[in-house]
Amino acid sequence: MDRSIVGKLADAGYLGAVLPSEHGGTGLDAISYSLIAEELGRADSSVRGIVSVSNGLVGKTLVKWGTVEQQAERLPALCAGEALGCYALTEPGSGSDPASLVTRAERAGADWSIGGSKLFITLGTWAAFALVFARTGGDGARGITCFLVPTDAPGFSAAPVKGKLGLRAQDTGELFLDGVRVPDAARLGAEGEGFKVAMSALDAGRVSLAAGCVGIAQGCLDACVDYARERRQFGRAIGSFQLVQELLADIAVETDAARLLTWRAAALADAGRPYTLEASVAKYYASEASVRASNAAVQIHGGYGYVDEYPVGKYLRDARVTTLYEGTSQIQKLIVGRALTGESAFV
Numbered sequence: 411m412d413r414s415i416v417g418k419l420a421d422a423g424y425l426g427a428v429l430p431s432e433h434g435g436t437g438l439d440a441i442s443y444s445l446i447a448e449e450l451g452r453a454d455s456s457v458r459g460i461v462s463v464s465n466g467l468v469g470k471t472l473v474k475w476g477t478v479e480q481q482a483e484r485l486p487a488l489c490a491g492e493a494l495g496c497y498a499l500t501e502p503g504s505g506s507d508p509a510s511l512v513t514r515a516e517r518a519g520a521d522w523s524i525g526g527s528k529l530f531i532t533l534g535t536w537a538a539f540a541l542v543f544a545r546t547g548g549d550g551a552r553g554i555t556c557f558l559v560p561t562d563a564p565g566f567s568a569a570p571v572k573g574k575l576g577l578r579a580q581d582t583g584e585l586f587l588d589g590v591r592v593p594d595a596a597r598l599g600a601e602g603e604g605f606k607v608a609m610s611a612l613d614a615g616r617v618s619l620a621a622g623c624v625g626i627a628q629g630c631l632d633a634c635v636d637y638a639r640e641r642r643q644f645g646r647a648i649g650s651f652q653l654v655q656e657l658l659a660d661i662a663v664e665t666d667a668a669r670l671l672t673w674r675a676a677a678l679a680d681a682g683r684p685y686t687l688e689a690s691v692a693k694y695y696a697s698e699a700s701v702r703a704s705n706a707a708v709q710i711h712g713g714y715g716y717v718d719e720y721p722v723g724k725y726l727r728d729a730r731v732t733t734l735y736e737g738t739s740q741i742q743k744l745i746v747g748r749a750l751t752g753e754s755a756f757v
């Protein structure tokens with residue numbers, strides 16, 4: 411990816427779309443932001459990811475949990491595209507179960523010394539700072555604390571993750587922390603509150619991810635309708651065949667449903683009401699719908715769908731990760747199941 415896109419996203423007001431204007435953000439509501447994420451998802455999911463990480467995982471987390479000094483130092487530069495951030499929760503041994511993470515932060519005089527590694531971190535090699543979740547106490551969720559770590563700190567290094575199925579333009583990194591020292595003022599939230607910080611970030615992240623998936627599905631539909639009208643077999647446009655129309659209809663209906671679920675979650679966020687469950691429902695449905703839509707889109711395009719001449723192959727590659735990151739589909743179902751039964755499958 412040409413990195414000058416970051417400045418253009420900042421100029422358009424996208425990097426801080428939902429962040430408050432006093433911090434350099436655009437101050438949009440969640441519905442408006444969903445429209446941006448949808449259009450970016452339709453255009454390119456790698457770019458959409460930069461905007462989602464900046465607004466949700468990093469920006470809103472700083473707004474909610476950051477100190478006045480952290481916000482003043484980081485948010486205007488983030489919104490201006492001068493210093494991006496990343497959200498570093500996942501580790502080689504802990505993904506769906508982040509409460510088992512092993513990166514450790516120890517007190518070192520007035521400072522903290524952090525050691526460990528993080529994997530699959532979006533913008534991991536581009537970011538100027540990372541929100542690093544590290545164990546400061548005993549096992550489990552309560553032993554985790556979040557730190558704001560400058561990526562140029564001594565002992566911090568990052569390497570790109572190569573060979574991804576999709577999101578090929580996007581930076582995904584592995585982070586290594588070898589005795590990285592940060593002051594106590596780098597803590598985000600209280601000691602032991604890191605898991606809460608991490609989970610609060612995911613609500614907002616999941617809504618914009620769902621919106622990005624709606625964009626993928628809509629992009630597939632648009633490409634397929636055009637193609638089905640123009641491609642002829644058996645002397646007729648393939649769009650006149652009922653089996654092709656069935657594929658188109660399924661994409662159209664699921665795209666609408668995904669969009670409405672996304673907007674419901676966004677509307678709740680705008681109303682200041684809890685939306686954890688609705689964000690999970692939207693993320694689960696929209697991500698799975700985007701995979702089905704892009705798979706059907708390749709089918710409608712036949713062999714042409716398998717090569718780069720049309721956008722649908724890329725949609726399929728980019729859609730595939732959306733049922734994995736920010737909580738897999740299985741994890742979303744367990745969140746829904748917990749809400750329905752009052753029983754948590756996680757403990």
Ligand SMILES: Cc1cc2nc3c(=O)[nH]c(=O)nc-3n(C[C@H](O)[C@H](O)[C@H](O)COP(=O)(O)OP(=O)(O)OC[C@H]3O[C@@H](n4cnc5c(N)ncnc54)[C@H](O)[C@@H]3O)c2cc1C
Nearest residue numbers: 497498499500504505506530531532734735736737738740
């Ligand atoms: C391109 C990309 C970008 C990413 N960006 C970030 C980022 O910016 N920051 C970050 O912190 N992380 C990021 N991730 C990591 C992502 O969030 C994790 O990959 C994801 O949470 C899944 O974890 P895992 O890969 O370890 O899979 P695992 O947790 O090992 O899961 C493997 C399989 O087991 C299933 N499974 C696990 N537990 C259960 C259960 N209790 N019940 C039923 N099934 C279960 C899962 O659903 C999955 O099918 C990114 C990943 C990718 C690929």
